[in-house]
Amino acid sequence: MLGIITGFIDELRAAGVPVSMVEAIDGMRAVEAIEIGDRIALRETLRATLIKNLRHESAFDTAFDVYFSTLPLGFGDPEDQGLSSDAPWPEGAEHPEQPPFDLDLLLDSLLEALAGLDEEAVRRGARTAVDELAGMEPGRPVGGTYYLYRTLRRLDLKELEERLLAALMEDQDLSEFDQRLLREEVEARIEHLREQIEEEIRRRLVADRGRDAVARTLRRPLIEDVDLMHATTKDLQEMEAAIEPLTRKLAARLARRRRKREGRLDFKRTMRRSLGTGGVPADPQFRHPRPHRPEVWLLCDISGSMATFSRFTLQFTHAMSTHFSKLRSFAFIDTIDEVSDFFGPGVDFGSALQRVTTEAEVVWLDGHSDYGNSLETFNARYGRQLTPRTTVIVTGDARNNYRPPRDSVLGEIAKAARALVWLNPEPEAYWDTGDSAMSHYANHCTSVHEVRTLRQLEQFIEDLTLPGSRPLQNA
């Protein structure tokens, strides 16, 4: 057991989940305190001790299924004794008296099990389905998705769903509204069946090829390591939860400035301190100055090549708009338009996104990125409103389609603003290759960062130190 748990912790670390020494020891100690045969207890025990961040839970679940799927499920399940490793999966020979496989029969029994919420029968059905339909071959180095696909191709879940819906609705006269609720209920049950099948397949893969090998094929990058240029919509949704704390942090970073003795005398605290000196106020205390409100302007490239990334930046913009009262956002392709009003507290992100793509006037000529023209237009239209308190953040790959970069405009913008930061979603090695004009622009920026993943964005915010806002008269 100890060996499996150490292997499991190694796998978590390999997947990028930080498990410290202390946590590993805690995990071991905790496992001693529980019933070892109970899989759910073991899972929750290891989860509570090893995982300290919601974002790591899916990696944990995958790895756990692989490492401990051969344990019995516990909680009163006599039939489910797991699979011993010397019998990879029950061959037909184990049930000699069974009649030949009949798909319709299986579907019928599954239907009955799902309708009657018979958990045990559902699991048995899933097992039979994998037995008969997945066509698993020992030693074949394919991932679980291949077998899952093969099983589900024969076992048409969509149709099963319809039949289940019909069966449950049969003798009732339901209103349309109730029908909707019922449909969702049915979807949830079918999804449960799908998970059961997936688990069954994974279990057999592990029995066949060993834990470590299967874990390696199933390993996915953590959500903070997903490349933002290629993130799926689901990834982006998962990131949403992480974005909120990040924007708060960014707000705090930008508001920070060098601590000077400022602010008014704090009479109460001064009096209290004076007790230490016999009532003589020798150590005057001051109120902390109010943190100043940072101004942030965001310039987002929303051209086609940046589609996924720009969705992310707009998501970020949306989250930021609740923390910065003085946030202005601009979108550009070959010209630029202000989109600040589309975002804000109480606005639905989906509709904001829609408005950016339909209402903002960001195409001037042909809809291919033109940073030069965009920046020039920006400077002409809004440049005078920049103040020495404004931080300008540009997000884009600086791929200019071989058009003139006109980077001197960026210099003017940088001079008028407090700081100019460029976030590039491309790997640094690709900068200045092809039509990328990154170094032309980089000359004028306070700093340029590669932000390809959520982790890098976190790092950027963590390390952010900007010059203090200059006094107005120097501008």
Next chain:
Amino acid sequence: MNFESPTAVADALRSVDYLPDDRISQVVFLAGRLDKPILVEGPAGVGKTELAKSLARVTGRDLIRLQCYEGLDESKALYEWNYKKQLLRIQSDVDHDWEDIEQDIFSEDFLLTRPLLEAIRSPDPVVLLIDEVDRVEVETEALLLEILSDFQVSIPELGTMEAKTQPMVILTSNNTRELSEALKRRCLFLHIDYPDAEREQEILAARVPGLSEHLAAQVAKVARSIRNLDLKKAPSVSETIDWARTLLALSIDDVDEAILGDTLHVLLKYQSDIEKAAKELTSSAQA
């Protein structure tokens, strides 16, 4: 606080109408075995604070609550010297040696205990709830570390105050910012999410007396349906409970679109969400 088994935890919590799932009872059980604090995270209104309250009720312990907020400092969380009393003491006694007085005014008589110190100085074991710990600044978080790992508080003038009794510590967080690694390392982590429809139905039945089974099932399903939409703020468990109570008060025994439309504002708190949910749920019925 030691329970026999996770099942014992679940039974005990059920007896005070808190319905835990496997995860919750397992973690509570472990916390008792390992003497570790529990860090509870999850969306607002899923019963994080309620868990602490229920545990206090189950064990018959007092609940000491520290509500965190921005600007919380040690004089509000740990202890403070009662300087008025100290001042009086100094003034009333001018003849004594200064050294004696100094000894005297920095003794426990002049100490005002705040929740954290109170929790470990209590003669009977307590449940300590540190609520919304993500609201304090990172620097203040450090104040908690000593008490969380060693159950002691160091006071420079007095030395280390050790726990007389072992409190059960529950921290809650809405995850508005990332907590420090040091804090997380010392805790068991428990994420509570919205319950599935069956458990929510049970919760409703336990929390809203007089609710028919049919209505409870319907409310739970509607709640799930609404949470599937992409909303600014999904309805919390406490909001579905409120909604069930509202329906009961209006003596409604079957929910349809019209009633849902009229009472949606109990479930959802943003106008844009209400509009979206109303549109989604009623339009699908027309289609």
